[in-house]
Amino acid sequence: MTQYGGTNPKLALSESKGQERIGVYVCHCGTNIAGVVDVQDVAEWAAAQLEHRGVVIGRDYKFMCSSLGQELIEKDIKELELTRVVVAACSPHLHEATFRTACKNAGLNPYLCELVSIREQVSWVHTDKEMATAKAKAMVSGGVERVIRHVPLEPLRVPIHPDTMVVGGGIAGIQSALEIADAGYHVYLVEREPSIGGHMAQFDKTFPTLDCSACILTPKMVQVGTHPNITMLTWSEVEKVDGFVGNFTVTVRKKARKVIENLCTGCGICQEKCPKKVIDDVYEAGLGYRKAVYTPFPQAVPKYPVMDVENCTYFQKGTCKACEKFCPTNAIDFKQQDEILTLQVGNIVLATGYDLFDARRVTNYGYGRLPNVFTSLEFERLSNAAGPTNGNIVLRDGKTTPKAVGIVHCVGSRDRNFNNYCSVICCMQGLKFAHLVHERTGAIVYNFYIDMRTAYKAYDEFYQRVLDEGTLFVRGKVAEITDVPRRPDEDGHLIVQVEDTLAGKQRRIPVDMVILSTGLQPRYDAKETAKRFGLSCSSDGWFIEKHPKLDPISTMTEGIYIAGCVQGPKDIPSSVTQGAAAAARVLGKIQQKEIAIEPVRASVNQDQCSGCRICNTLCPYNAISFDEARAVSLVNAALCQGCGTCVAACPAGAISGTAFSNDQILSQIEGLLLLNVDEPVTA
């Protein structure tokens, strides 16, 4: 039998400094690691074979991260006078802080500890126990070589600016802003639409309690509008974000409203007098009209209208100015220009929400072609008492009440042709629509569903209620919605063609109206937003959280948090929860007053610098400047983010990067290659 992991003959390790006393700790992680890697073998091998590198002890333990495991390390540091620690366990992104703290508790500089990820990178991804064990040994060897070159470091401390920016004024952003403002800190709330409120302001009722959406939302909007600690920047967009946690500089474009906010009383006369009617495809989902100068809805916060320059008669044809003539306070200013604001904030909460899935893409459902096929947002406006039909549920002709209504679930969601994910809210939304149609029109309601997903508090009870009301449920994915009849009773109706998978039958069900319970998708510009804030998106386009379970609020960029649907589809309670959670994080940061950040920074050895200036243009943060007098380059540690590009580029080797020095990486490579995969073990 061939054994893998023989000593690499191609490598003559550079002399160890020899003075370090290294402890190697191999974690079983229950059976997570020990099930695949022979942990005892790894620990014993390290103690025996790496003794000449300075390893004085190799131990394996069931759970290194447990308090007993940590105590084991602490005890060894004290008793064996260890100067370096290597822990072979899980990813450093999980437990690096734990083991650094253990080192610190035992009086060792926390940065003299190195984590080797033999769980994520070995036991969880490999099956061949022998090769996995050999790889674990190689990785431990890499860790040992690297840790020898570690130097004691102190975390960098930077002050936290007490102001916060919340981007997005939907329910998640509103919640976040209010929590922070109530705690006594200043918040800038940036919203790109003329009013805050987001999608929730468009809804009629909220499931499962059937609270009127506006009735519960608008008091919060008013609170935001009048809060002394909140500066609202509506009709504004973030253009640029510079800086880092605690010290962001955000450039915001405040688009010209053409209305002077100090003078406007929000009386609404301009809107009344404006002769130009425009289809409102944002707030009214294309079902209603607004004027060219408008507030999207009566309870809008702030109350000031905005002028839609592209549709305004004056801007397009040069005459009109009706709004200016009638404005009692002379608040109309046709010459108003966009304003660029530069704001200093310490933390940012991103709550930019979602877009509705474009139902036109599912061509077999006929949305856009068949007039009486509606999207969920259109139905919300139809059933809203403040909507274009005053809450009358009628067909596209504006007057006929439907006698039979079909509600199609999972439109654009759970579908390989469109989005694989479940949009979370559509089942409950479909049930809510069923209830409203039933209550307001008495029509027969069919719900076409694949699976009914009614998790969370009081949701399933609502499902039972809708069942009891007599709504009919057909389990099956709708194949087609058509207006081409096959039977006389189908004449003049929409026909829903569906396989009833519970009865095992194909059905054609004639209805008057179809509501597509359309799914959610990331904002059309989510990628650009992600780039602007230095975040990344999942393959679906939702922003990636720091940890999917344990930290769904933070992002990889410290100081930037996500709340609401920007992270993935959610209902209102979850958005509110996440908004509040993000606020708690921000408040925690503000109250620390300063934050410790990883001391990963570049610095220039001025004796070695030749002044070639190659590094000067490489830095994306402009952290490198050139001292003309001494003809050397300098790195500003406050601006440097530690990417190391300049370190790699310096032809003189004059720039070094802490924690990722050339010495450390080259040594790690040597260590990793100590055991070659293809060399048999030489006894």
Next chain:
Amino acid sequence: MTDKFEPTIIGFTCNWCSYRAADLAGTARIKYPPNVRLVRLMCSGRLDPTFVFKALSSGADGVIITGCHPGECHYLEQNYKALRRFQLMRRTLVGLGLEPGRVKLVWASAAEGARFASEINIFVEEIRALGPLHWGIPSDLLPVPNEPLEEVPA
């Protein structure tokens, strides 16, 4: 030696994307061959070509460099610099007599655990096909061929 050549590969990963993709592959238990050993860098822009030469001369048969997708760099645009360096480095490797396929650059975001694993799979097979790299090895340590080479007539 085994019948099937098992290459040794060094992988350089970016702390923000591909290292997390490797974590994600682990969490999701997506299997890939154990031939690759990863080095964490803060950014693919940190990759000094020396690291690659060091790996290849110290016994690695191939090197895979992974970074954030273009436009998604945690440090704004440093992955573009990595890309430029990579292309130059490959030319240098060819000049040194190496197959260009021994060094590869791939993009993998933090969400792409499955992609990361599949890229490793592909690369291991590519290097397996190229065979072992006998670069920088003292000749007396090279494996002795079973049959002596035929002498070339003068």
